[in-house]
Amino acid sequence: MSNKEEGVHLVSPEQLSEFLNGITLTHTVCLWQCANFGGDIASEGLFSPKCSTYVEYWKITGEAVCVISVTDWVVDTGKMWRDAKQALALMLLLSWVSHSMCKSFSPAGRPRLTTCRSPEKETFTCWWKPGSTGGLPTSYHLYYRKESSLEVFECPDYHKAGNNSCYFDKRHTSIWIIYNITVVASNALGKAYSESVEIDVMDIVQPHPPENVNVTFTQNANSPYFLVRWRPPRDADTRSGWVTIKYEVRLKIENSRDEEDWESYSAGKQLEFSIYSPQPGANYAVQVRCKLDQGLWSEWSPSAFIQIPDNISDTQNAVMIISVTLTVIIFMLTAGVLTVKMKPVKHFLLPPVPEPKISGLDTQLLKSGKSEEIFSALITPGYPQIAQSPDHQVEYLVVYDYDEEMDFNDKAHLENQKGENCLTDNARKVSQNSIQITLNSSQDLNTTLSEHVHAGTVSNQLSGTSSVLGEPQQQLHLYCNGTPVKAQDQNTHMSSGSQFEQGTINPAGLTGYVEVDKQKRDQKPPVEEDYSMVSEVISDNILVLQDSIPVQVHKEVKCDKTSIKAEEMGGGFEPLEYLETLTTFSSGS
Amino acid sequence: MTQGSRLYFAVTLLMCAFATIHCVGLNELLERASQLSDKLHSISTSLTNDLDSHFPPVGRGMMPRPSMCHTSSLQIPNDKDQALKVPEDELLSLARSLLLAWSDPLALLSSEASSLAHPERNTINTKTKELQDNINSLGAGLEHVFNKMGSSSDNLSSLPFYIDSLGQDKTSRLVNFHFLLSCFRRDSHKIDSFLKVLRCRAAKKRPEMC
Numbered sequence: 168m169s170n171k172e173e174g175v176h177l178v179s180p181e182q183l184s185e186f187l188n189g190i191t192l193t194h195t196v197c198l199w200q201c202a203n204f205g206g207d208i209a210s211e212g213l214f215s216p217k218c219s220t221y222v223e224y225w226k227i228t229g230e231a232v233c234v235i236s237v238t239d240w241v242v243d244t245g246k247m248w249r250d251a252k253q254a255l256a257l258m259l260l261l262s263w264v265s266h267s268m269c270k271s272f273s274p275a276g277r278p279r280l281t282t283c284r285s286p287e288k289e290t291f292t293c294w295w296k297p298g299s300t301g302g303l304p305t306s307y308h309l310y311y312r313k314e315s316s317l318e319v320f321e322c323p324d325y326h327k328a329g330n331n332s333c334y335f336d337k338r339h340t341s342i343w344i345i346y347n348i349t350v351v352a353s354n355a356l357g358k359a360y361s362e363s364v365e366i367d368v369m370d371i372v373q374p375h376p377p378e379n380v381n382v383t384f385t386q387n388a389n390s391p392y393f394l395v396r397w398r399p400p401r402d403a404d405t406r407s408g409w410v411t412i413k414y415e416v417r418l419k420i421e422n423s424r425d426e427e428d429w430e431s432y433s434a435g436k437q438l439e440f441s442i443y444s445p446q447p448g449a450n451y452a453v454q455v456r457c458k459l460d461q462g463l464w465s466e467w468s469p470s471a472f473i474q475i476p477d478n479i480s481d482t483q484n485a486v487m488i489i490s491v492t493l494t495v496i497i498f499m500l501t502a503g504v505l506t507v508k509m510k511p512v513k514h515f516l517l518p519p520v521p522e523p524k525i526s527g528l529d530t531q532l533l534k535s536g537k538s539e540e541i542f543s544a545l546i547t548p549g550y551p552q553i554a555q556s557p558d559h560q561v562e563y564l565v566v567y568d569y570d571e572e573m574d575f576n577d578k579a580h581l582e583n584q585k586g587e588n589c590l591t592d593n594a595r596k597v598s599q600n601s602i603q604i605t606l607n608s609s610q611d612l613n614t615t616l617s618e619h620v621h622a623g624t625v626s627n628q629l630s631g632t633s634s635v636l637g638e639p640q641q642q643l644h645l646y647c648n649g650t651p652v653k654a655q656d657q658n659t660h661m662s663s664g665s666q667f668e669q670g671t672i673n674p675a676g677l678t679g680y681v682e683v684d685k686q687k688r689d690q691k692p693p694v695e696e697d698y699s700m701v702s703e704v705i706s707d708n709i710l711v712l713q714d715s716i717p718v719q720v721h722k723e724v725k726c727d728k729t730s731i732k733a734e735e736m737g738g739g740f741e742p743l744e745y746l747e748t749l750t751t752f753s754s755g756s
Numbered sequence: 757m758t759q760g761s762r763l764y765f766a767v768t769l770l771m772c773a774f775a776t777i778h779c780v781g782l783n784e785l786l787e788r789a790s791q792l793s794d795k796l797h798s799i800s801t802s803l804t805n806d807l808d809s810h811f812p813p814v815g816r817g818m819m820p821r822p823s824m825c826h827t828s829s830l831q832i833p834n835d836k837d838q839a840l841k842v843p844e845d846e847l848l849s850l851a852r853s854l855l856l857a858w859s860d861p862l863a864l865l866s867s868e869a870s871s872l873a874h875p876e877r878n879t880i881n882t883k884t885k886e887l888q889d890n891i892n893s894l895g896a897g898l899e900h901v902f903n904k905m906g907s908s909s910d911n912l913s914s915l916p917f918y919i920d921s922l923g924q925d926k927t928s929r930l931v932n933f934h935f936l937l938s939c940f941r942r943d944s945h946k947i948d949s950f951l952k953v954l955r956c957r958a959a960k961k962r963p964e965m966c
Contacts, residue, residue, distance in 0.1 A: 315823035408956025
């Protein structure tokens with residue numbers, strides 16, 4: 168009998184059987200593990216009935232080695248023989264029984280690791296499914312190894328998580344490290360190793376379902392809703408930021424049996440969720456689940472039920488629906504009517520503002536700034552439309568504008584005309600000046616013309632804002648009968664009766680031309696005659712009026728019946744000459 | 757307003773904005789950074805799933821071990837208790853070091869993705885480019901966080917990556933692509949966890965941020 172000591176012995180696999188031969192009858196031997204160089208558990212085992220399992224780790228020395236742990240040193244050979252005989256008897260009995268029952272025992276079948284889960288990223292549990300027991304009592308052991316280390320460990324806790332499970336507590340759990348896990352099933356006849364599984368804790372995170380799910384219904388006046396509330400799963404730590412929880416709620420009407428009728432809503436990190444406008448009279452089932460960061464969704468919590476009462480704001484809904492429909496119908500009708508009767512409605516709502524328009528005037532040309540084109544466009548053969556009646560006296564208006572900016576050459580030519588054309592010339596000049604005024608001050612021109620002038624008015628008036636123009640040359644100098652008539656800043660219009668030639672100038676707008684219509688001479692103008700503004704009378708056809716409202720420029724035209732001598736504008740009217748006449752004129756006044 | 761006065765006004769406005777932002781900016785920055793890191797991890801997970809859908813049967817012995825990742829030398833906390841004990845600037849520098857270590861390898865992955873022998877090659881290519889963009893944004897964002905936190909020293913660990921090619925034949929290219937991606941996936945999870953711990957720590961008065 169070899170004198171072996173208690174303890175751990177390292178033996179190479181070749182010498183294993185020889186070593187065991189010598190001591191199994193005298194010692195209690197637990198063969199721990201044999202491993203090859205790669206660290207894989209490889210060898211068979213020997214299980215002595217008196218062994219108790221204990222954890223011991225061993226190191227690979229660089230050779231294949233078997234670790235044998237000897238626990239008992241049986242000194243008493245008699246006891247040993249008795250034990251041996253007992254064991255033998257037992258074995259014979261078992262084999263006889265099994266033989267008589269036509270049953271055969273077999274070594275343990277291969278177990279299988281089913282799943283590993285970590286509920287809070289701090290601990291994890293692994294479960295396995297046993298293989299066949301082979302008819303004999305089978306025990307299971309789980310061994311694991313961590314990445315880049317050859318140490319083999321056994322499961323720290325077989326019981327916390329139930330049967331066929333292994334629970335790794337905080338001290339034994341590391342994240343971002345691969346665990347290599349194997350389960351060994353062993354019975355009296357042999358051992359079986361499961362397939363080893365590699366896991367990383369970051370991949371197996373699945374929390375418990377949320378807790379205390381409850382639903383309450385609130386009858387709000389306009390929007391009834393029910394509120395779902397829950398608590399986070401008990402072991403998840405959200406306060407340190409180690410995990411971030413996200414929730415999902417789903418609900419369905421309980422009446423339907425169909426599993427597909429669930430409606431899911433994502434609830435973010437909050438602990439409550441409101442569902443609006445539930446179906447009245449329905450019975451809802453509500454469930455909540457959660458997940459940690461990018462992990463796996465938990466199981467759905469148990470359902471919480473709620474019954475919605477029948478009479479929630481039905482009338483309100485009906486009223487709203489009816490009113491909305493009516494509004495829509497009215498709107499469509501209005502739209503239809505409008506499209507049909509576009510023009511009259513448009514006229515009713517937005518009365519058209521009469522726009523002065525010079526026929527032949529192109530506003531685009533104005534913008535381009537080329538005055539030759541503008542004025543040449545104005546001079547149309549049919550312009551202006553004057554009803555020439557041989558019965559009427561001829562009225563002539565000669566209009567000058569001494570705005571310095573204006574190029575005299577650019578003004579329309581006034582032809583030397585006899586009487587009849589004075590009117591046209593003046594009209595033209597008036598229009599030119601009006602254009603000039605427009606060019607200078609488009610915004611400020613007031614067309615009081617339109618107010619004052621209508622069919623039958625006596626005098627021609629053009630209003631302009633002298634303040635804008637700002638220059639003394641704003642006055643329109645009307646020539647009639649060769650004498651300059653100085654228009655002054657006036658507000659009123661004068662009509663002095665039959666001495667004045669009746670001329671009607673119908674302005675067509677700011678940029679409009681002044682149409683001069685001839686009228687009967689003795690036709691009384693239906694306008695007021697206001698002589699209060701007269702300050703001086705110069706000649707029988709010139710009235711000097713007071714400057715009552717300086718902002719407006721009135722052009723007063725007083726014309727004589729007699730023929731005039733039109734002046735050529737094209738020839739270039741020298742300002743100097745005119746100034747002289749001005750002075751003479753004013754000196755005379 | 758003249759040009760000069762307009763410029764002056766804009767500058768004053770920006771400065772006022774910065775002044776107000778400075779107090780709350782860190783929380784928002786960290787929130788945005790953790791959103792980006794979350795996205796990074798989810799893209800890499802879906803990319804791994806795409807790769808696994810048609811992976812050649814390679815024995816486990818042939819696959820490179822995770823300990824061979826080029827970032828495995830970095831000392832990181834391996835469980836919650838350790839992680840919660842790490843000071844903030846060290847957590848941030850860990851996250852930044854990891855992020856910095858992946859800019860070159862991702863460029864390599866990106867260039868190789870278009871020629872992978874895999875039926876999902878186009879999806880993989882797109883997602884790899886997306887990873888690259890997100891990494892750059894996150895890197896820039898973390899620099900801002902670093903400046904805001906005002907740490908004294910910038911102790912980034914250098915984790916060099918010396919590989920310039922994934923392999924010669926199709927299978928080894930695929931296998932190495934998969935291996936690099938798995939390393940990246942794990943590192944993106946680390947970055948995500950560290951940033952989320954940082955975010956929660958920075959938002960002490962607002963528990964809804966955690």
